[in-house]
Amino acid sequence: MTQEKQKAILAGIDTGEYDLEHSLEELTELAKTAGAEVIGIFTQNRTGAENATFIGGGKLREIAEYAAQREAELLIFDGELSGTQLRNISDITGLDVIDRTTLILDIFAGRATSAEGKLQVELAQQKYRLPQLIGAGSVLSRQGGGIGTRGPGETKLETDRRYIRRRIHALESQLREMEKRRGVMRRKREKSGAPVIAIVGYTNVGKSTLLNLLTGAEIYTQDQLFATLDPTARELRLPDGQKSVIIDTVGLIDRLPHGLVEAFHSTLEVAAEADVILTVCDYASPHCREQLAVTEQVLDELGCGDIPKITVFNKIDLVPDSAAAAESIPVKDVRHVFISAAEEKGIDLLLRQIAECLSDSVSRVRLLIPYTEGGLLDSFRREGNITEESYTENGTLITGTVPKRSLYKYQAYSSDQLEG
Numbered sequence: 001m002t003q004e005k006q007k008a009i010l011a012g013i014d015t016g017e018y019d020l021e022h023s024l025e026e027l028t029e030l031a032k033t034a035g036a037e038v039i040g041i042f043t044q045n046r047t048g049a050e051n052a053t054f055i056g057g058g059k060l061r062e063i064a065e066y067a068a069q070r071e072a073e074l075l076i077f078d079g080e081l082s083g084t085q086l087r088n089i090s091d092i093t094g095l096d097v098i099d100r101t102t103l104i105l106d107i108f109a110g111r112a113t114s115a116e117g118k119l120q121v122e123l124a125q126q127k128y129r130l131p132q133l134i135g136a137g138s139v140l141s142r143q144g145g146g147i148g149t150r151g152p153g154e155t156k157l158e159t160d161r162r163y164i165r166r167r168i169h170a171l172e173s174q175l176r177e178m179e180k181r182r183g184v185m186r187r188k189r190e191k192s193g194a195p196v197i198a199i200v201g202y203t204n205v206g207k208s209t210l211l212n213l214l215t216g217a218e219i220y221t222q223d224q225l226f227a228t229l230d231p232t233a234r235e236l237r238l239p240d241g242q243k244s245v246i247i248d249t250v251g252l253i254d255r256l257p258h259g260l261v262e263a264f265h266s267t268l269e270v271a272a273e274a275d276v277i278l279t280v281c282d283y284a285s286p287h288c289r290e291q292l293a294v295t296e297q298v299l300d301e302l303g304c305g306d307i308p309k310i311t312v313f314n315k316i317d318l319v320p321d322s323a324a325a326a327e328s329i330p331v332k333d334v335r336h337v338f339i340s341a342a343e344e345k346g347i348d349l350l351l352r353q354i355a356e357c358l359s360d361s362v363s364r365v366r367l368l369i370p371y372t373e374g375g376l377l378d379s380f381r382r383e384g385n386i387t388e389e390s391y392t393e394n395g396t397l398i399t400g401t402v403p404k405r406s407l408y409k410y411q412a413y414s415s416d417q418l419e420g
Contacts, residue, residue: 203251
């Protein structure tokens with residue numbers, strides 16, 4: 001039996017600080033992703049949010065009348081609401097009221113699958129809700145079981161601020177322990193020598209589809225926002241035979257709450273540790289420029305400025321004249337490629353560009369590995385690429401490439417190391 005969607009009304013104010021129309025388009029998609037049916041949108045031109053009601057009492061009464069006629073249940077604001085604003089808006093309209101950040105957190109709560117991801121979502125929710133309690137009264141507690149209540153809201157934790165503070169402390173402690181374990185796994189990966197490629201970009205631009213295409217994986221893909229939350233790593237063999245690890249990351253969104261960037265730092269920090277970053281955008285979207293700007297801003301915040309990047313313009317199959325349109329979008333990075341992950345176009349060029357970016361991180365070597373060091377030979381096969389192999393009286397003679405970070409393992413067996 002299909003669950004009936006909540007009827008939702010969107011509301012926003014145009015202060016000139018950002019493109020309200022674009023923001024409301026995103027908010028509509030976010031609401032749909034959360035399971036709502038958007039039946040109306042109300043806007044108002046203002047110099048800033050009204051302290052008591054965000055959008056003004058007159059506009060709220062107009063919304064309340066419209067909601068009663070259309071049997072709407074939920075009012076979503078394109079901004080962040082204080083506790084006082086939540087209470088006043090709810091009292092005037094009689095509707096369940098949430099804001100943009102709460103909606104995004106709600107989607108994250110429904111999508112996170114790993115233990116760490118779930119803890120990060122709850123931590124972000126608790127930190128965001130705590131200051132809202134001031135002035136909110138019983139508004140948060142009387143919300144039903146619909147959109148905006150996934151995660152800790154279901155247990156009405158908002159009724160006890162002291163409990164929330166203790167819970168935040170406990171969550172932070174658990175996440176620190178997980179971070180330590182993740183650090184151990186990261187060091188193991190570094191020792192394996194396999195270079196890391198991170199896929200970063202706006203939500204719903206085809207990052208998971210690209211990962212599936214490159215690696216033959218079967219990661220969940222859907223034409224909706226935040227289809228992927230937890231980072232996914234897969235092995236990728238490049239055209240020159242080099243082995244690498246490619247990682248898909250959580251999708252970004254304009255005006256992503258800072259608390260979410262912090263909460264999901266572990267899903268994004270792989271970009272800061274990557275050897276190459278693929279910044280993917282939707283070439284068919286009229287907001288392609290904005291997608292790239294948001295991605296670049298987050299990468300800068302993570303300290304990824306010196307990491308080689310390839311800008312990947314995806315979905316060229318949806319653009320009639322992609323060659324002509326290419327001239328209209330400035331590319332910050334020297335390397336860029338136009339692809340269609342859905343139709344498998346441009347993938348060979350993308351792989352070549354990745355290999356070229358990684359070329360500085362590998363060395364070509366000739367090694368004579370004694371037969372008694374079979375484990376070392378197996379290690380080379382896992383992380384490197386053998387182009388020539390022969391058997392001599394003293395051991396296995398191989399020529400190939402290996403990541404420079406792993407070179408120390410093999411230097412004792414070097415036989416005429418070649419230039420990388």
